[in-house]
Amino acid sequence: MGATQLPTPGINGTGLDLQSPAGGASSDPAAEMIQLLGPDGKLGTDPVFSDYAKRLEPEQLRGFYADMAKVRRFDQEATALQRQGELALWVPLTGQEAAQIGSGRATQRQDYIFPTYREHGVALTRDVDLAELLKLFRGISNGGWDPTENNFHLYTLVLAAQTLHSVGYAMGIQRDQKFAEANGSNDPKAAVVAYFGDGASSEGDVHESMVFAASYNAPVVFFCQNNHWAISVPTEVQTKVPLFNRAKGYGFPGIRVDGNDVIAVHAVTEWALEHAREGRGPVLIEAYTYRVGAHTTADDPTKYRESAEEQAWRGKDPLDRLEKYLRNEGLADEAFFEQVRVDGDKLAAHVRSTTQNLKGPDFRESFAGVYAEPHPLVAEELAWFEEYSAGFEGDHEDGGK
Amino acid sequence: MTTMTIAKAINEGLRASLTNNPKSLLMGEDIGPLGGVYRVTDGLIRDFGADRVVDTPLAESGIVGTAIGLALRGYRPICEIQFDGFVFPGFNQITTQLAKMHSRSGGKLTVPVVIRIPYGGGIGSIEHHSESPEALFAHTAGLRIITPSNSHDAYWMIQQAVDCTDPVIFFEPKRRYWLKGEVDTENPGPASDPFQAHVLCEGSDATIVAYGPLVPVALAAAAAAEEDGHSIEVIDLRSISPIDFDTVTDSVKKTGRLIVAHEAPTFGGIGGEIAARISERAFLHLEAPVIRVGGFHMPYPVAKVEEDYLPDIDKILEALDRSLAY
Ligand SMILES: Cc1ncc(C[n+]2csc(CCOP(=O)(O)OP(=O)(O)O)c2C)c(N)n1
Numbered sequence: 121m122g123a124t125q126l127p128t129p130g131i132n133g134t135g136l137d138l139q140s141p142a143g144g145a146s147s148d149p150a151a152e153m154i155q156l157l158g159p160d161g162k163l164g165t166d167p168v169f170s171d172y173a174k175r176l177e178p179e180q181l182r183g184f185y186a187d188m189a190k191v192r193r194f195d196q197e198a199t200a201l202q203r204q205g206e207l208a209l210w211v212p213l214t215g216q217e218a219a220q221i222g223s224g225r226a227t228q229r230q231d232y233i234f235p236t237y238r239e240h241g242v243a244l245t246r247d248v249d250l251a252e253l254l255k256l257f258r259g260i261s262n263g264g265w266d267p268t269e270n271n272f273h274l275y276t277l278v279l280a281a282q283t284l285h286s287v288g289y290a291m292g293i294q295r296d297q298k299f300a301e302a303n304g305s306n307d308p309k310a311a312v313v314a315y316f317g318d319g320a321s322s323e324g325d326v327h328e329s330m331v332f333a334a335s336y337n338a339p340v341v342f343f344c345q346n347n348h349w350a351i352s353v354p355t356e357v358q359t360k361v362p363l364f365n366r367a368k369g370y371g372f373p374g375i376r377v378d379g380n381d382v383i384a385v386h387a388v389t390e391w392a393l394e395h396a397r398e399g400r401g402p403v404l405i406e407a408y409t410y411r412v413g414a415h416t417t418a419d420d421p422t423k424y425r426e427s428a429e430e431q432a433w434r435g436k437d438p439l440d441r442l443e444k445y446l447r448n449e450g451l452a453d454e455a456f457f458e459q460v461r462v463d464g465d466k467l468a469a470h471v472r473s474t475t476q477n478l479k480g481p482d483f484r485e486s487f488a489g490v491y492a493e494p495h496p497l498v499a500e501e502l503a504w505f506e507e508y509s510a511g512f513e514g515d516h517e518d519g520g521k
Numbered sequence: 522m523t524t525m526t527i528a529k530a531i532n533e534g535l536r537a538s539l540t541n542n543p544k545s546l547l548m549g550e551d552i553g554p555l556g557g558v559y560r561v562t563d564g565l566i567r568d569f570g571a572d573r574v575v576d577t578p579l580a581e582s583g584i585v586g587t588a589i590g591l592a593l594r595g596y597r598p599i600c601e602i603q604f605d606g607f608v609f610p611g612f613n614q615i616t617t618q619l620a621k622m623h624s625r626s627g628g629k630l631t632v633p634v635v636i637r638i639p640y641g642g643g644i645g646s647i648e649h650h651s652e653s654p655e656a657l658f659a660h661t662a663g664l665r666i667i668t669p670s671n672s673h674d675a676y677w678m679i680q681q682a683v684d685c686t687d688p689v690i691f692f693e694p695k696r697r698y699w700l701k702g703e704v705d706t707e708n709p710g711p712a713s714d715p716f717q718a719h720v721l722c723e724g725s726d727a728t729i730v731a732y733g734p735l736v737p738v739a740l741a742a743a744a745a746a747e748e749d750g751h752s753i754e755v756i757d758l759r760s761i762s763p764i765d766f767d768t769v770t771d772s773v774k775k776t777g778r779l780i781v782a783h784e785a786p787t788f789g790g791i792g793g794e795i796a797a798r799i800s801e802r803a804f805l806h807l808e809a810p811v812i813r814v815g816g817f818h819m820p821y822p823v824a825k826v827e828e829d830y831l832p833d834i835d836k837i838l839e840a841l842d843r844s845l846a847y
Contacts, residue, residue: 263625273593274625278617284583285618288590288598295572296594324610328583335578489624490662492631492686496716497763498662 152362153408154388155378159436161444163383172387178451184225184382185442185452186460188217191241192439193464194250197471198240198257202417206475208259211238215380215412218438219345221245222385223313223407226393229271230310232293234286237275238345239315246272250467251474260480279316280323283342286314287329290338290396311339311396313389319350321366322358330370330402339396341389342367342404345379347411352424367404379409380438410436522705528698530672531561531637533706534679535599539569542597545683548575548584549601549637558603559639559698581611585636589619592632597683605640606649612657619688620663635682639695640668641734641784643831645824652821653785658690659762659794666761667715668692670736672702674712674759681715692761694734718765720772724754727778727844730769730795732758735782735832742837751845761791769795770802777808778844782832787815809847812840 156173157163163173195212202210213220220241227233227245235242243253248265255261256275263274276282290312300307320326321344333340344363348355359366367374373395377388385407392403410433414421421430446452487502525533538545547562553576556563566574577584581602588598602608608615615636622632642651658664665687669675675693682689711719721736722743731739736757743753754772758764773779779799781792792813799811814832822830 261627262621263627263629266629267626268629274630276618278613281586281614281618284586284614285590285593288587288592289594290590291587292591292594292596295596298572325582325586325614328578328580328586331578331580332583332587486624489626489628491665492623492628495665495763496765496767 152364153376153378154384155381156384156387157381157441157445159380159441161441161448163445166384166387169384169387169391172390173383176383176386180225181383181442181446182452182456184221184386185439185446186463187221187225187241187244188382188439188442189460189464190467191217191221191244193468194240194244194471197468198254199413199417201254201472201475202257207254207257207417209257210417211257212411212413212416213238213240215410215433215438216345216347216407217241218382218442219343219379219385219407219409222382223343223389223405226386226389227313228308228310228393230308231393232271232273232286232289232310232312234273234282234289234312234314235275236279236282236315236317236320237277238317239275242315243272246270248272250471251478254471254475255478258475258478260478279320280325280329283314283316283320283326283329284332286312286340286342287333287336287338290333290340290402291336293339294336309339309397311341311393313341313343313393315343315345317350318344318346318348318355318358318363319353320344321363330367330372330404333402334370334372337399337401339399340402341392341396342402343389344404344406345409346406347379347409349411349415349421349425351415351419352421354425362406364404364406370402370404372402372404374404374406376406376408379407380436380441382438382442522703524701524703525672525676526699526701527669527672527675527694528559528561530675530702530704531679531693532563532565533704534676535562535565536568537676537706538597538599538680538683539565539573541680542683544595545597545599546573546575546591547599547601548577548588550577550579550584550603552576552601557601559695561637561639561693561698562601581607581609582614585611585614585619585634588634588636589614589622589632592634593622593630597633597635599635599637599683602636602638604650605638605652605654608636608638608654611636615658615664615688615690616661620661623687624663631686632688633683633686634688635679635685635691636689637679637691637693639693639698641692641694641696642821642827643696643734643784645827647824648821651824651827653783653816655690655692655761655783656785656790659791664688664690664762665716666690666692667759668694668733668761669759670694670697670731670733670757671700673704673710674757676704676706677709677712678715678759685715692733696734697737700737716760716763716765718759718768719757720768721755721757722753724752725776726751726753727780727841728754728756728769728772728776729780729782729837729841730756730758731782732761733783735784738832738834739782739837742834742841745834745838746841751841753841764791764795764798766795766798766802769799773799773803774806777806778847779807779811780814780837780840780844781811782814782837782840784816784831786818787813788818790815809844812844814840
C-alpha cells in the first residue's frame with residue numbers, strides 16, 4: 121500500500137499527492153482536481169490521464185455526448201411525468217451527466233455496479249430499460265429491473281447501505297478469481313463500483329465499507345458524486361477535508377476529478393477499475409460536480425441556496441463543453457447534434473407512453489417474494505386475503521383495478 | 522450417537538457446512554485463531570483457512586453488509602455477532618437490506634446469510650451481554666429465526682440454516698452452551714424440519730411453550746407440577762419465525778391451558794403473538810386465558826439481581842397455578 125500504487129501527480133495539481141496536508145483550510149478545490157476538458161471546450165494534458173483520453177475514438181466521444189443528451193432529455197421527461205401525476209417522485213440528475221456517463225462507460229460488462237438512487241445515467245450505460253427504472257418512482261415496484269441481467273444492482277434508498285454490499289460482492293469476485301485461476305480459467309477480471317453522495321459519505325456504512333475494502337484489498341471503486349448538497353445541507357457540514365483525502369486514512373488512493381468533464385471522469389475511472397481488477401485494491405474517486413436542479417421533485421432549492429451559485433455551475437455544463445470540443449475539432453457536425461435531438465425526443469415519447477401503461481401489480485404478488493422458500497404465515501395470510509377478496513367479487517366490476 | 526455440549530455441536534455443525542458447501546464461509550470478530558469468545562468456531566480456521574473463517578474488522582454493519590454482498594455473488598456467509606447487545610449497529614443492514622432483497626428484486630436475488638447471535642442471560646455478565654432481542658427481528662418479514670435448545674438440534678439446525686435460501690437469524694442460548702446432550706450425526710430424525718416445534722413431553726392438564734434457554738426450565742417446572750399431580754405438556758418452539766402454530770394449537774385443544782415462557786420482556790414479545798393466535802384458533806378449547814411468563818419492561822438488570830428478572834421454575838409454576846385455578 122502507499123504512494124507506489126498511485127499514478128504520478130498530474131500537471132493539473134496534486135490530487136494524487138498523499139503527502140499534502142489534509143487541512144480543512146484547503147483553498148481552491150480545482151487546484152487539486154484532475155481535469156482534461158475545460159469549460160471552454162479545450163483539451164488539456166495530464167501526464168497520466170492523457171494517455172487514457174488518447175485511447176478514445178471520435179465515435180466514443182460522440183457516444184458520450186449522445187448518452188449525456190439522452191439522459192438529460194429523459195430526466196426532463198421524468199420530471200414532467202412527475203408533475204403530471206404519473207410518478208410519485210422523481211430524482212433529477214441534471215448537471216451530473218458527465219460523472220455518470222464517464223464512469224459508467226468506463227465499466228466493462230463483467231463489472232458489477234451498486235448505485236444509490238440518482239444514477240440514471242449509469243443505468244443507461246448498463247442498458248437498463250429506462251421504463252423499468254421508472255417503476256420504483258411510479259410506486260409499482262420496490263425494485264424494477266433484474267439486477268443480474270446487466271450487473272446493475274437495484275437502487276438503495278437507505279443511504280450508504282449499498283457501499284457495504286459492494287465490498288462484499290467484490291470480496292466474492294476475489295474468491296471466484298482465485299478459484300478460477302487455480303482451475304486455469306482466464307475469464308476477464310471484474311471489479312465493482314459503488315456510487316454514493318457527499319451526504320452519504322457521513323454515514324457509518326461508508327466508513328465500514330472502506331475499512332473492509334482496505335483490509336481485504338477488495339476490487340472496488342468507491343465513486344462519490346460530490347454534487348455539493350445533501351438535500352439542503354452543504355458539503356461543508358459533512359466534511360472538513362476534501363472527500364478524496366479520506367482515502368489516505370484508509371490506505372488506498374483517492375482522486376478528485378472534475379465531475380463535469382466526461383473525458384477526465386472516464387480516464388480516472390478506467391484507471392481505478394484497472395487498478396482494482398489487477399488486484400491492487402480499492403480506489404476512492406470524488407467526482408466534483410453539482411446538482412443544478414432540485415434534490416427531488418419534492419424539494420425547493422430556493423430555500424437554501426443562491427441562484428447565482430446555480431448559474432455559476434451552469435457555466436461549467438458538461439454537455440456544452442463536450443459540444444464545443446466536438447465542433448472545434450470537427451468531430452461532429454450539425455447533422456449529428458440534430459440527430460441527437462431527434463433521438464432524445466423519440467426516447468422521451470417512448471418513456472412517456474410506456475410509463476403511462478405501467479400498471480401496478482396484483483396485490484397478491486406481494487406475498488410471493490417475501491421468502492424464497494415456502495412460509496406458513498405468508499401462505500395463511502394470502503389464503504385469508506383470497507377469501508376476503510372473494511367476498512367482494514362483482515363489487516368492483518366497473519371500478520377496481 | 523455421541524455426547525457433546527451445545528457449543529461443540531454448533532462447532533461440528535459449522536464444520537459439516539464448511540465441508541459440504543464450498544461456498545460457505547464464516548465471518549465475525551475474533552472467530553479465527555481465538556475460536557470466538559465462546560470458542561464456538563474453535564479449530565475451524567486451522568482446518569479451513571483464513572479465507573473460509575474470516576476474522577473481520579470490528580464493525581457489525583460491516584459484517585452483515587459485506588455478507589449481503591458475498592451472498593449476492595453466490596456465497597453463503599455465516600456471520601457471528603459477538604453478543605446479543607452488539608447486533609444493533611448491524612440492525613439496519615439486517616432489517617432494511619437483508620430481509621428485503623429477495624422481495625424487492627421480485628425473487629431474482631437471494632441472500633442466504635446466516636447470522637449467529639449468542640443471546641439471553643443467566644451468565645452473570647455485564648451490560649449488553651444478556652439480552653433477548655428476538656421479537657425485534659421477528660417483526661420483520663423476510664427473516665427466519667430459529668433457536669436450538671439441545672445439542673442434537675444445535676448440530677442439525679445450524680446446517681439447515683446454512684442450507685436455507687432465506688436469511689436466517691440463529692439465536693444461540695449462551696447459558697446452555699455447556700449443556701451436554703446426545704447427537705446423532707448420521708440422522709436428524711424428527712429434527713429434519715427446523716421450523717417445526719417439538720412436543721418434548723406429553724400431558725393433559727396444561728401446555729408450556731418455551732424456546733432456547735428456557736426449555737430446560739420448562740421441563741423442570743413440568744416435572745415439579747407432575748409431583749403435585751398435574752400432567753403438563755412441554756413444547757420446544759425451536760422456530761420463532763415462522764412459528765409452528767399447528768403444533769401449539771393441537772396441544773392446547775388437548776390440554777385447554779397455555780403458558781408461554783421466554784426471557785425477553787413480556788410486553789410486545791413473542792408470547793403475546795402466541796397468545797393472540799391461540800385465542801383465535803382455539804378459543805372454545807381454552808379453559809383459562811393464555812398466561813405469559815417473561816422479563817419485565819426494563820433494561821436487562823445487573824447480574825446481581827438477574828435471578829429476580831429471569832423466568833424460573835417458580836414463576837412458571839405460579840403461572841400454572843393461576844391457569845389451573847380457572
Ligand atoms: C439513512 C438515510 N437517512 C436519510 C435519508 C433521507 N435522504 C434522502 S436523500 C438525502 C440526502 C443525500 O445526499 P447525498 O448523499 O449528497 O446524495 P445526493 O442526493 O445529493 O445525490 C437524505 C438526507 C435517507 N434516504 N437515508
